[in-house]
Amino acid sequence: MSFVRINVQPDTLDEENRTFVQQPLKQPLFLNSVPKSGSHLLRNIIRMFVPVESQYQAEFIQHHFIQQHLAAFDHARNMLSWGHLFYMDQFKALLANVRQIILVRDPYDWVLAQARFVSSNEFQAPGLDRYKAPDAPVEEVLNLVIEGTRPQLAPLAITYQYNAVLWLQAGMPLVRYEELVGALRNLETDESEAYFSSLLETCGIGRPEDWRERVKIGSDRKQSGTARENLTGIAAKIPSKLPDRQKRMVDAACPGLRRLLGYE
Numbered sequence: 001m002s003f004v005r006i007n008v009q010p011d012t013l014d015e016e017n018r019t020f021v022q023q024p025l026k027q028p029l030f031l032n033s034v035p036k037s038g039s040h041l042l043r044n045i046i047r048m049f050v051p052v053e054s055q056y057q058a059e060f061i062q063h064h065f066i067q068q069h070l071a072a073f074d075h076a077r078n079m080l081s082w083g084h085l086f087y088m089d090q091f092k093a094l095l096a097n098v099r100q101i102i103l104v105r106d107p108y109d110w111v112l113a114q115a116r117f118v119s120s121n122e123f124q125a126p127g128l129d130r131y132k133a134p135d136a137p138v139e140e141v142l143n144l145v146i147e148g149t150r151p152q153l154a155p156l157a158i159t160y161q162y163n164a165v166l167w168l169q170a171g172m173p174l175v176r177y178e179e180l181v182g183a184l185r186n187l188e189t190d191e192s193e194a195y196f197s198s199l200l201e202t203c204g205i206g207r208p209e210d211w212r213e214r215v216k217i218g219s220d221r222k223q224s225g226t227a228r229e230n231l232t233g234i235a236a237k238i239p240s241k242l243p244d245r246q247k248r249m250v251d252a253a254c255p256g257l258r259r260l261l262g263y264e
Contacts, residue, residue: 013044014052016217020210022051027204028073030061030095031082033103034163036113038177042103043082045218049205056081063088073098087166099204102167105177106263107156107250108242114145116238118153125152138237142246146253157253165260173202176262184219187212 031046033039039060047055056072059065061083072081073094085091105113117123119131119141128149131141148155168174183195196215200207208214242250251258258264 011044013047013218017048017050017052020048020214021208022049023206024051024054025078025080025204028075028078028098029080029203029205030073030085030098030100031080031103032085032100032163032167032172033082034105034110034159035084036110036117037103037105038180039082039084039103041177041219042175042180044220045215046080046203046205048214048218049200049203049208049211050080054079059083061085063091066091066094070094084163086162087170088162092170099202100167100172101175101202102164102172103175103177103180104160104164104261106261107160107254107257108247108263109178111142111145111156111242111246111250112238112240115141118145119238128152138239139243139246141238142243143249146246146249155253156250160254160257165257168260174261175199175202184215187215 029046029050031039031043033042054077056069056079058072059069061069061072061081063086066085069081071077072079075097085095115138118128119136121132128144130136131144144153146156148158179195180199183192186192196211197207200211
């Protein structure tokens with residue numbers, strides 16, 4: 001049973017995708033990520049390199065309903081899929097022959113992004129409406145994201161441990177949100193070309209000559225219903241930098257996490 005409902009506007013990337021010549025994947029590809037780490041951004045970019053018919057768009061796949069979406073990993077179909085899949089031995093075995101990457105974000109900035117989302121109208125969960133009120137203390141929203149509340153929100157420590165750390169320890173390739181955004185900001189440079197060439201190679205995708213045009217379309221923030229400026233409600237009240245007290249809370253909850261992920 002799901003306790004959370006997420007409302008986002010549909011995009012037009014399927015139509016955009018069909019204006020390009022597409023090559024099918026040779027192996028299933030799963031874009032795994034820590035929630036609110038730029039999941040839609042990465043997904044939308046990669047979607048521009050895979051035929052629409054080979055994209056499993058039914059759901060952001062998660063552990064509690066994965067049995068409904070096993071077709072996403074079918075080797076006879078070689079689909080692109082995406083989600084927030086916890087590490088478990090049975091899921092590791094299920095994805096043994098599936099290409100997978102793990103997208104992460106600096107935990108300090110993740111708290112801010114998650115807090116904006118939780119306090120927005122796009123996120124609906126029973127018992128959390130008070131955090132959307134105009135007078136809701138921002139510190140309480142930040143603390144809620146770090147500490148979690150059952151069953152609606154997993155704590156930061158559990159989210160990163162099972163959505164990232166254990167997968168990385170199992171050898172999955174790491175993608176950092178900040179490096180992805182940096183490459184987008186300097187798309188015409190040789191460094192950006194090298195970055196996206198490597199990313200596409202990791203995904204099992206050959207880099208076409210028109211790769212920059214595809215990346216520009218896929219990364220258009222208007223196409224992402226969860227981009228900061230597309231959220232509604234009190235999300236704008238969340239600060240742009242995590243306060244020191246909450247930084248200490250993150251460090252206490254997950255000692256060494258930022259260093260492990262390459263943020264120190």
